[in-house]
Ligand code: HEC
Ligand code: HEC
């Protein structure tokens with residue numbers, strides 16, 4: 001009887017720890033927060049338009065008709081209040097890597113949720129199904145926004 005109680009308490013503790021870890025997952029902060037430090041990328045992402053206006057485009061669509069299923073690719077974090085495919089839709093949700101001390105360190109940034117850009121990162125939305133045409137990463141990576149001179 002006592003043993004069952006102890007096992008039960010351990011299981012409960014594990015479940016609570018799991019819930020805490022889940023609630024600590026990175027969250028959406030919005031493109032305007034990234035702009036403070038990355039104005040070149042922000043301004044050019046707005047000017048290029050294809051990703052920054054992606055939600056507007058989906059909302060205006062008749063075929064297919066707009067519904068909540070569009071948000072996974074035409075918005076950020078499935079959030080209808082986002083303006084479209086924002087920085088964090090590609091680079092990962094920013095709450096945990098946005099601090100200067102983390103951002104300056106590539107390994108720390110990745111550990112805090114920064115997504116490394118590669119073909120796979122584009123394939124999440126450009127999956128080759130329905131109207132979601134494949135896009136070649138190498139040929140298009142420089143077109144999504146301007147890049148800081150290296
Ligand atoms: C407080 C300033 C600051 C904020 C806010 C900030 N960054 Fe950064 N970020 C930096 C600095 C500094 C670097 C490192 C130098 C560089 O590449 O410009 C960096 C680097 C990066 C890199 C290259 C990282 C690598 O290691 O490959 C990406 C991508 C990036 N930031 C995206 C973002 C996104 C997206 C946001 C918003 C969610 C954001 N940053 C918010 C300062 C910031
Ligand atoms: C799995 C990801 C995904 C989902 C879900 C998705 N889209 Fe798209 N959509 C894309 C991609 C990627 C493109 C860009 C394709 C290209 O031109 O290369 C796109 C392009 C479009 C375009 C522009 C097409 C053009 O001719 O310029 C419209 C309009 C559109 N989607 C509407 C919608 C609507 C409405 C929904 C929801 C019913 C939806 N999409 C769901 C990924 C998606």
Ligand code: HEC
Pocket residue numbers: 050051053054055057058072073074075085089090117118121122123124125126135136137140141143144
């Ligand atoms: C979160 C989903 C998402 C991700 C990730 C994403 N895209 Fe897109 N992309 C879209 C959507 C949606 C559109 C279409 C917007 C519209 O026309 O309304 C689009 C449009 C484009 C277009 C314009 C296509 C055309 O026919 O005009 C290019 C080029 C493009 N994306 C390149 C990329 C590259 C390169 C990557 C990876 C580095 C990438 N995208 C990652 C959702 C995404």
Ligand code: HEC
Pocket residue numbers: 031034035038041042043045051085086087088089090091117141142144145146147148
């Ligand atoms: C459609 C996906 C996509 C979106 C949206 C996007 N980026 Fe990027 N970003 C990339 C790619 C691809 C690279 C280049 C990676 C490489 O060269 O390997 C990049 C590189 C960067 C870098 C590294 C430095 C540089 O200029 O190359 C920073 C910083 C950055 N992005 C910030 C942002 C910010 C801020 C936003 C929003 C205003 C944003 N990105 C929106 C895909 C995206």
